[in-house]
Amino acid sequence: MKKPLLRLGALLALGLSAWTASATTAVTVSSVNLRAGPAMQYPVVTVMPTSVNLTSYGCLADMSWCDVSWNGQRGWVSSSYIRVIYQQQPVMVTAATAVTIGVTVAVFNQAYWDHHYHGRPWYGNWSHYYRYAPPVVHRGATACNGNGCAHVGKTYVPGAPPVVHRGATSCSDGRCNHVGTTVRPAPAPVVRRPVIIHD
Secondary structure, eight states: HHHHHHHHHHHHHHHHHHHHHOEEEEEESSOEEESSSTTTTTTTEEEOOOOOOOEEEEEOOSSEEEEEEETTTTEEEEGGGEEEEETEEEEETTTTHHHHHHHOOOOOHHHHHHHHHTTTTGGGGHHHHHOOOOOOEEEEEEEEEEEEEEEEEEETTSSSSSEEEEEEEEEEEEEEEEEEEEEOOOOOOOOOOOOOOOO
16 A cells, blocks of 8 residues: 555656746746736736746747746736746747746646636636637757857748748856847749729
């Protein structure tokens, strides 16, 4: 009887440590809405003030929105309004920096909605707020040495040409700087045709 209990305890401890490892500390850079989902159409859970510490549990695959908690409230915030604390320094969340600063990919679905928002006035309106969108995929490679990391990748948005990103992250004295360029495909040429007016 003791062995199954010990195994269960070990599994629970392993699960807890894995959850703890996926959580990071972040800070808001301005007053921002904490929303019930990763888009502007979701209801506001609360408003977070400037420069408050919060816990981040990961971000969407394209790093555009992050799953966070603050003051007992759980929800989503645009990644442009937070900085993850890495080596005691605030770092912007991007596809290029995510692996280095320990940001994992988070998932938003109805199970998340059911778990965190049951009893809220808008809880029963999941189908009204949720809009399925094909996933944005980023593929690339990151190489690191003692001086920092370099990254080259492409972001694939359904229905659009891929966007190329190249960047380098260098670290010194506990601080990291990232410099990158984004190359967007040129727009399709506009073809002008003469208009013939018939009387």
